[in-house]
Amino acid sequence: MFKFFSLSNTFIWIEKLTKFISSIFFILLIVALSFALILSPPDYLQGDSVRIMYVHVPAAWIGLASFSTIALLSLANFIFKIKNIKLITKSIAPIGLMFTCLAIVTGAIWGQPTWGTWWAWDARITSMLVLSLFYIGFILANKLIAQEDKADRVSSLIAIFGFINVPIIKYSVDWWNTLHQPASIKLTGTSTIHSSMLMPLFLMFFVLLLYCALIFLMKYKTEIIRIKKKNLKRL
């Protein structure tokens, strides 16, 4: 079981997985973009500006999911001290930061036609900004602290502490009066979004997840090579 997860085996299945994702990615991207930009209907209130949702919402979901994964894996790293976990969190962090920033930027662009402003110090938007700061702290701790053990500990603490912000982001629209609308898609209960918009939304989310997987696999592979390069004399 553990042999299956060895760096050598991981390296081989990364190659296979990368090839598979690359082969289906562009077809799915074209289908998803066709639905998002052409085939899905405009909203009865927001008109065509609702199409921004197809990049904004998946970007926010990925930003949140990435940070939750980093926090949970950092907690596991504290307990089990598995080197692979650190490689995974280091590879996920830049992707999560990129999507969190994209969610903020596309949200600002969506805010202008719907709220009449690019930015408001609203609970949801501000908590997303705080999330991006936690990401920056996590990445900088790994880059700037020379001692690997210390960098691991500091970055893990940032991730675990920052995880408190995730439920704040999720429930900010319920706890405070915000400009941001409440959740339309609910895990428990009925979603208030029509299937003609829900399907393209999930399709775009899936395509962006595939993109994340591609970037993650390349970053993970780079990290493995970096370690092997450092230990070349011992091989």
Add this chain to the structure above:
Amino acid sequence: MIQNLISMNGYGIFVWSSFAITFFVCGVVYYKTYKTLKKYESEFAKEINELSREQKTSVIENSKIASQVISSYSKTI
């Protein structure tokens, strides 16, 4: 129809700029990640090639990763 698709009833500038920014950033990040991976692969392959014949053979025999990198590097050059 194309005019409608571009203008999106006056929201075109917001919709298209959101998609353009997203895909531009995704493209740049993909390109940079790919470049970094290739740089590390070529540096690693070069370091292996600089080893003595015996060391090189032992490294390739002992490490699947080294042999994979060497084979993909030799394909690209």
